[in-house]
Amino acid sequence: MGEGIKLIKPTVRLEKEYYEYYAEWKASGEDMVPWVSKKDPSEFKELVQFLLDGQKPSAGQVPHSTYWLVTDSGRILGVVNIRHSLTNQLLRNGGHIGYGIRPSERRKGYARELLRLTLQKVHEMGMEEVLIVCDAWNEASKRTIMGENGKRTEDFVEEDGNVILRYWVKTYETAKNSMGREWMAFIPLSESDMDHYGPIAGSFSFVFQNEKVLLCYHSLRQQWELPAGKRENQETALACAIRELYEETGQKVDHLEFKGLMKIKRSSGEIQFNPVFSTEITALQPFVENDETSRIMLWDGKEEIGIVDSIDEKLIQIFLRGTR
Incomplete structure (x- = not known):
């Protein structure tokens, strides 16, 4: 195109x-x-x-x-x-x-x-x-x-x-975030089918407690986001999700369940697919402010909390409606 x-x-x-x-x-x-x-x-x-x-x-x-x-x-x-x-x-x-x-x-x-x-x-x-x-x-x-x-x-x-x-x-409303990336779809599928899609980009983590989802506040972008980030070296999508979750929020988990791919259009027009993982926790582990994240919270998708990344919010609403 x-x-x-x-x-x-x-x-x-x-x-x-x-x-x-x-x-x-x-x-x-x-x-x-x-x-x-x-x-x-x-x-x-x-x-x-x-x-x-x-x-x-x-x-x-x-x-x-x-x-x-x-x-x-x-x-x-x-x-x-x-x-x-x-x-x-x-x-x-x-x-x-x-x-x-x-x-x-x-x-x-x-x-x-x-x-x-x-x-x-x-x-x-x-x-x-x-x-x-x-x-x-x-x-x-x-x-x-x-x-x-x-x-x-x-x-x-x-x-x-x-x-x-x-x-x-x-049907859905269009959504673009502050980086010019545009929401396209969430595709539920098994992890073994991920090879049929590409390019595969960074991983997202959904951490739930009592029907609320964990968010972190990005200090530079000044908005609430899901824990997510790029893969490093030969890192697997799962390893990326676990590492980013810990680095951004202090939450350490041994495993996350693969849920599907989020389809995104970059500002360049390129299509990318982000692996999405999920888990339930009973309590939040201690959080220490870092270079990227100033605070964390559990969100029900309804409370007014300020700016939430528009693409992340689309995905959150899908999951809170029962996709997980």
Whole structure:
């Protein structure tokens, strides 16, 4: 992804770019998705108006919104259609979100980015959870949905025997911290599956006591954070988490349980994955102020305590809702 990308509403300004997008899909011979992409763009102004009028649907349709995924230079990479409500049929094999990336731009991470931006857009619409479906044979779509922590529910089998996988996915607000890093997702998985992701960055530690999480106050950044830090030399992710926990908070543990990976976008645009570990304690061990941390506390996620790193807070809320 060299250029920046964003979601925009359909516009007549990108007529040439949309014709190129449409022609590429048609030439591929593949089924065009989402459904709005199949519409003939020869009357382009009428097409754009139809897409913009989706929230005032004709008979038999549900309200819907369409967005284009475009680069800063205006190249159209993909299209997403968001249904604001579902009929019984759509609940079985349609879902709230349908999206597609043009053939020449696949396997570049654009589907993941399109879904991430869409989940933020849907959150702005007031929807906290959406249904996303894909064919059982579509491994790429499955990975994209699971990358957003999709929770699989009952499959649907169509008359021809095709199996539709159905996932409920939480929407979320975007969050950037003081270092310009942006929250993308938390991916629960077993430690043995961590090798499928990369690059792997520094480790985070969740230490719980009586439904509260341990935070440390970073003296330079002047905010509350989770114990975390970079790996040293050939250190394992677990060893990093244990060491950082002790150095920053004085809490010494023999083991932490691996919970999954936090997916983050750096200010450079690079994606990284941070291992997340967890443990329960019965009491806090003595803390001594150090160069990085001036104090520690246990937080319930609700009490007003001042500035909490925005990415850490997203992860904390997920864990306090029961992920651990």
